[in-house]
Amino acid sequence: MKSDLDRLMAERAIDALLILPGENEDPYRAYLSNGAQHSGLVLKRCGAPPVLIVNSMERDEAAHSGLVVYLYDDFGYSELAHTYRDDRDAITSTWYGRIFEEFGVGGRVGIYGVSDLNNALRTVRILEKALGDRVTFVTEEARDTIFDRAYETKDPAELTRLRDVARRTSAVACATREWLASHRAADGMVVGADGQPLRIGDVKRYVRGLLFAEGLIDSEGMIFAQGRDAAVPHSKGADDEPLRLGATIVFDLFPREPGGYFHDMTRTWCLGYVPPEVQAVYETVMEAFRRAQAMCAPGVSTSAVQRMVCEFFEAAGHPTVLHTPATTDGYTHSLAHGVGLNVHEAPYFPTFSERYTLQTGNVFTIEPGLYYADRGFGVRIEDTVCLNEAGELETLTAVPYDLIISLES
Amino acid sequence: MKSDLDRLMAERAIDALLILPGENEDPYRAYLSNGAQHSGLVLKRCGAPPVLIVNSMERDEAAHSGLVVYLYDDFGYSELAHTYRDDRDAITSTWYGRIFEEFGVGGRVGIYGVSDLNNALRTVRILEKALGDRVTFVTEEARDTIFDRAYETKDPAELTRLRDVARRTSAVACATREWLASHRAADGMVVGADGQPLRIGDVKRYVRGLLFAEGLIDSEGMIFAQGRDAAVPHSKGADDEPLRLGATIVFDLFPREPGGYFHDMTRTWCLGYVPPEVQAVYETVMEAFRRAQAMCAPGVSTSAVQRMVCEFFEAAGHPTVLHTPATTDGYTHSLAHGVGLNVHEAPYFPTFSERYTLQTGNVFTIEPGLYYADRGFGVRIEDTVCLNEAGELETLTAVPYDLIISLES
Numbered sequence: 001m002k003s004d005l006d007r008l009m010a011e012r013a014i015d016a017l018l019i020l021p022g023e024n025e026d027p028y029r030a031y032l033s034n035g036a037q038h039s040g041l042v043l044k045r046c047g048a049p050p051v052l053i054v055n056s057m058e059r060d061e062a063a064h065s066g067l068v069v070y071l072y073d074d075f076g077y078s079e080l081a082h083t084y085r086d087d088r089d090a091i092t093s094t095w096y097g098r099i100f101e102e103f104g105v106g107g108r109v110g111i112y113g114v115s116d117l118n119n120a121l122r123t124v125r126i127l128e129k130a131l132g133d134r135v136t137f138v139t140e141e142a143r144d145t146i147f148d149r150a151y152e153t154k155d156p157a158e159l160t161r162l163r164d165v166a167r168r169t170s171a172v173a174c175a176t177r178e179w180l181a182s183h184r185a186a187d188g189m190v191v192g193a194d195g196q197p198l199r200i201g202d203v204k205r206y207v208r209g210l211l212f213a214e215g216l217i218d219s220e221g222m223i224f225a226q227g228r229d230a231a232v233p234h235s236k237g238a239d240d241e242p243l244r245l246g247a248t249i250v251f252d253l254f255p256r257e258p259g260g261y262f263h264d265m266t267r268t269w270c271l272g273y274v275p276p277e278v279q280a281v282y283e284t285v286m287e288a289f290r291r292a293q294a295m296c297a298p299g300v301s302t303s304a305v306q307r308m309v310c311e312f313f314e315a316a317g318h319p320t321v322l323h324t325p326a327t328t329d330g331y332t333h334s335l336a337h338g339v340g341l342n343v344h345e346a347p348y349f350p351t352f353s354e355r356y357t358l359q360t361g362n363v364f365t366i367e368p369g370l371y372y373a374d375r376g377f378g379v380r381i382e383d384t385v386c387l388n389e390a391g392e393l394e395t396l397t398a399v400p401y402d403l404i405i406s407l408e409s
Numbered sequence: 410m411k412s413d414l415d416r417l418m419a420e421r422a423i424d425a426l427l428i429l430p431g432e433n434e435d436p437y438r439a440y441l442s443n444g445a446q447h448s449g450l451v452l453k454r455c456g457a458p459p460v461l462i463v464n465s466m467e468r469d470e471a472a473h474s475g476l477v478v479y480l481y482d483d484f485g486y487s488e489l490a491h492t493y494r495d496d497r498d499a500i501t502s503t504w505y506g507r508i509f510e511e512f513g514v515g516g517r518v519g520i521y522g523v524s525d526l527n528n529a530l531r532t533v534r535i536l537e538k539a540l541g542d543r544v545t546f547v548t549e550e551a552r553d554t555i556f557d558r559a560y561e562t563k564d565p566a567e568l569t570r571l572r573d574v575a576r577r578t579s580a581v582a583c584a585t586r587e588w589l590a591s592h593r594a595a596d597g598m599v600v601g602a603d604g605q606p607l608r609i610g611d612v613k614r615y616v617r618g619l620l621f622a623e624g625l626i627d628s629e630g631m632i633f634a635q636g637r638d639a640a641v642p643h644s645k646g647a648d649d650e651p652l653r654l655g656a657t658i659v660f661d662l663f664p665r666e667p668g669g670y671f672h673d674m675t676r677t678w679c680l681g682y683v684p685p686e687v688q689a690v691y692e693t694v695m696e697a698f699r700r701a702q703a704m705c706a707p708g709v710s711t712s713a714v715q716r717m718v719c720e721f722f723e724a725a726g727h728p729t730v731l732h733t734p735a736t737t738d739g740y741t742h743s744l745a746h747g748v749g750l751n752v753h754e755a756p757y758f759p760t761f762s763e764r765y766t767l768q769t770g771n772v773f774t775i776e777p778g779l780y781y782a783d784r785g786f787g788v789r790i791e792d793t794v795c796l797n798e799a800g801e802l803e804t805l806t807a808v809p810y811d812l813i814i815s816l817e818s
Contacts, residue, residue, distance in 0.1 A: 010739050023629070023753060024433070037630060037645075056737050060644040076732035088551045104566070111525045114433050118519065118556075120526050121533065139531035142497045147527075212621045219471045219628075220432070221446060233468040236446075299755070302796035327489035328465050344432060352494045 001155040001361060002031065003267045008146040014138060017044040017146065019122060022115035024220040027341035028147060029113060030259055032176050034279055036065035037259050038226075042101060053099065075099050076150055092123055093130040094178040106134045112147055143348060144355065152338060153361030159386060162262045162339070162363050164403035166384060166396035168214040173399040176207050176251070177269070180243075184362060184408040185272045190243040201239030206251070220343060225267075229267070231378035233369040239372065245272035245407075247378040250369075254343050265397040266364050266382035274404050277378055281370050282403050283314050285379045288368040291362035298391050302349040302356040305337045310351065318370055319344040321351050329372055336365045337340035339384050362387045362397070410564040410770060411440065417555045418455040420649035422545060424516035426453040426555065429532060436750035437556060438522060439668055445474035446668050449481075452512060462508065484508050484541070501532055502539040521556055552757060555766065561747060561755040562770030568795060569771050570670045571748070575793060575805035577623040578672040582662055582808040584619050586678070589652075593754045593817040594681050599652040609633055616662070625664035629752060632661035632675075639677070640780040640787035654816075656787040659778075661747030663752050671752045673774050674806040675791035683813050687756035687786055690779050691812050693725050694788045697777040701744060705775065707800050711758040711765040715744045718777050719760065727779055730760050746772045748793050771796045772805070790817055 019029045019042035020043040032042045032050045038061050040054030040357070053070045054062045062069045072078070075098040077091075084090040099105070105126055111124060124137050142144065154162060183190045183198055190198045203224055209310035211218050218246035243249070252266040268285075270278060288309050295305050310322035310331060336349040340363060347356035369380030383397035420428070428438045428451035441451045441459045445456035447470050450462030462479045463471040471478045479485070484507040486500075493499040508514070520533060533546050551557065563571060592599045592607055599607045612633055620627050633759035639659040652658070661675040677694075679687060694740035697718045704714050719740060747754040749772060756765035758772055778789030792806035 020526065023627075025816060051748075056735075057641060057644075057742070059637065060641050073735040076735075078730065081759075082734045084765050088553075088554075094549075095699055111526050112532060114431075114524060115530050116527055116551075117429065117522045117524055117526070119551045120550060121520060121530065121546070124530065125548060139527055139534060140670075142525075142528045142531060144495075144497075144503075145527050181672075208621070212617070217626075219434075229469065230468060232469050232594055235466070309468070309493065326465075326485075326492045333466070342432075350490075352491060352495075355495050380458040 001153045001158070002150055003155065004150050004153070005044070005146060006047055008149055012140070012146060013108055014110050015046055016105050016109045016336050017050075018042070018105075018111050019113040020111065020115050020120055020258065024114060025259060026114045029356060031151075031341055033062070033065045033067065033341065034191075035260065036062055036067075038062040041099070043099070043105065045103065045105065052105070054083035054140070062312050065106070075102070089122070089126050093126045096123070096127055097130060098137065100131060102356050108136050108138045110138050110146065111142065112145070125258050129359065136338065137290075141345065143407055150344045151189050151340050151342065152356070153359060154340060154363050154386070155361070156389070157207070158261070158340065159361075159363070159388070160387070161257070162263070162384075163396055165216070165255075165257055165261050165263040167398070168216055169253060169265060170214070170398040172207060172210040172255075173253055173265060173267060173397075174216055175210050177267075177400070178404060179206060179223055180269070180271060181405050182408060183271075183391065185245055190271050190407065195380070199239065200237045200241050203243070204237070204239065211255050215257070217258055218253075218255050220254060222254070225378075228373050228376045230378070231373035234352060237373070243271055243283070246270055246405060248278050249381060250380050254380065256343070261341060262339050264339050264343055264367075264384050265379045265399060266367060266369075266398055267401070268379045268403060269383060269405050270403055271405050272407050275377075277375070277404070278379065281372075281379050284313070284318070285368050285370055285381055286401065289366060289383075290310050292366045292368060293393060293395075294387070296358055296385065296387070296393050298359050298387055300358045301354055302336070302358060303351060303353050305358075306349045306351050309335050313368075314369065329374070330370055331368065332371055333369070336367055338362065338364045359386050360389065360391050411517050411559055412553060412564065413559050413562070413784060414453070415456055415557055421549070421555060423519050424455055425512075425514050426459075426512075427451070427518055427520050428521065429524050429529050431522060431528075433523060434668060435523045438536065440556070440560075440750055442474045442476065444669060444713075445471055445476075447471040450508070452508070452514065455513065460512065463698070465471075466565050467733060484511070486573050490699045494533075498531070498535050505532070505536055507547055509540060509544065516622045517539035517547045517548065519547055519555065521554070524610060530814050532551065552755065554786070560749050560751065561629070561765070563651070563749060563769060563772050564770070565798070567749065568770075568772070568797070569672070570666070571672070571793075571795070572805055574596050574664075574666055574670050574672040576807070577625055578662060578664055578674060579807040581616060581619040581623055581625070581756045582660070582674060582676065582806075586676075586809070586814060588615060589678070589680060590814050591817060592680075594654055597635070599654065599656050599680050599816065605690070606651035607636065608648065609650050609652065612652070613646070613648065619773070621662050623797045624666070626667055627662075627664050629663060631663070632659060634787075635656070638783050640785070652680055655679055655684050656790060657687050659787055659789050661791065663791070664694040666723045669775045670750060672805070673748050673752055673791065673793050674722045674808060675776060675778075675789045676808060676810070677788045677790060677812060678814050679812055680814050682818050684786075686784070688812070690781075690786070690788050692780055693727070694777050694790055695810065697721050698775060698790050700803060701777060702794070703802075705767055705794070705796070705802050707768050707796055709767045710763055711745070711756050711767060712762050714767075715758045718744050722777075722779065724787065734760075738783075739779055740777065741780055745776055746774045747771065769796050769798065769800050
């Protein structure tokens, strides 16, 4: 959690964390700014709280962080822009030099954030040239950075927000299920009161309306995929396609609060009736889901859970990534991932690794699935869960698991 | 525009453009992928169309680009993950090595995108070490990259989309104005039919509902700021604050299509009555706005327009960034910026630069403003305009400029 940052910095001998300015949403900046929305620079030295340096236009927003806020012009930005005009490299080198001087930044500095790559690489090269005698810019291995490790567990304030986003997302999924059930069957299709076929685009619009009413953003785009598309795990579904009776639908919903926390859940539904082949696969996936739930406890390696699921599926005759790494049939992905300010974050559940061990404060998905594009169906079930303050597995998603949605007659 | 990329690459001797994989929205990836939404790698060599390399789960989405799509596993990603396990650096170096080999990537390669900085820096350092004998990673000066220059002008398909987003955004702003006018005055405040004061949070919810109905996303957060807050140009406004009669409201709306183009506009409103001091400043800003409109034509330096507005304001007694670079009173920002897949992009309108010259195909804002926080008000007017196919200034925003909104009695 966030309070681990100083310990992690000390362990890794990183003297300062630097988030570069940038206009896009940046989970690193949000994390260090206590959720305040701004596009400025964040500097955190080991053992000290972060400081924000923002454009004067953002000074009020930045103050919501409760942190000390400086302005670009406290380090002469406008004057440098006036002096150096189009020579942005000179502006960069002088401005950062003053900031590093003011805050005594030296030693090993890590650069983080989600930002413009060309500009960031340029900045790092300029600063290496200008300040290389006092600063070394270090990188960390992907998925094992200081932030990955801090994100891995949530503090009580974060758990409260994650539970709230879970409640609102679950309400949307339940209302969607009920709304679908209010339709009726006709000629193998699902039709509304007007007798017109219901299309995937209609469903997505309805869901977006529900999300909106709950104050949630579908920022990465939900999946509502049918038949063969449901067997391509991240296919988002074709808007103009009518819903067919007996087709499997994979509905994967992963909205977020504005600028805040995500929830992630999936249900598989069949409207009207369930083909026997799908029913059998569904029961296998549900059994894998229950076995994974039962195994997730503090001290357990995430890979051990992933491999258990692979072995269970393989014993049931399905190919998996354990022995068929590039398979596109059967179980084609990893079991889970952490959820927080990023929809995918640590802990990860790789098939081969001992890097991540479950612990109190983890918030993560459990999402086994089986996919057969050639046979025209896919099945996935996903809840977001947490290992709560009592060390117990607490399921945050609250949506029925029933495969069939019976229609009005 | 996009068709300029090959010419720009040739002029700058850049052999390939590389967009790294990443989960967040990335305007560079969207631009080169013809709007297809995926999180994969994009590689464009000079003189050849881009190729996409995506996770197999995203193969259907990526195909919407109309470009050639490869899978991560076409270059053995899963097998490498199996072989190297937690050694992600080894996976990175081998996987990119195979891709560079397959497509004959060599020479000067530019890295672009909006992505995780630590991971990108790590990747560049690994590839420099592994492939440094055949590849040099180059950076370009901020605001003058190949992409900045391509973004600067829009092709007809982009203009069509930008006009459409403009129409929908304008409809939202007009409906907001009419809705505010349907309220009434009581005790110096604006109240609804229930006699309760209207608060800024109520207005923002109403606007978000209108945006939602238009299929637009308020992805960066609108500004609806009153009184002193309106004088801090990017203060977003305090949700719990009731609207006061005679206070200036700066309403800056900059939504986007999902994964697509932005619009950007601002109106300043006073509800019920206009204080004489605000009326005078408003007229000065409108005159600056009209003078800037009249001056914007192909061949004109953007800085010349910015300086003309500064000089006009200074002659009227207001401090500006021309002679008071760090001023927070008066005219505190630049006149305008381009609008496209980024809410701020080229052409920029710096005070001191000859870098940007207006040309056919530019889409940009015109947004003069005057701000006096100590006197409790700010005024800004902003339209998005384009220099259209006929070389004429076409105003895309269609919202009345009237300062006063009269209330129901």
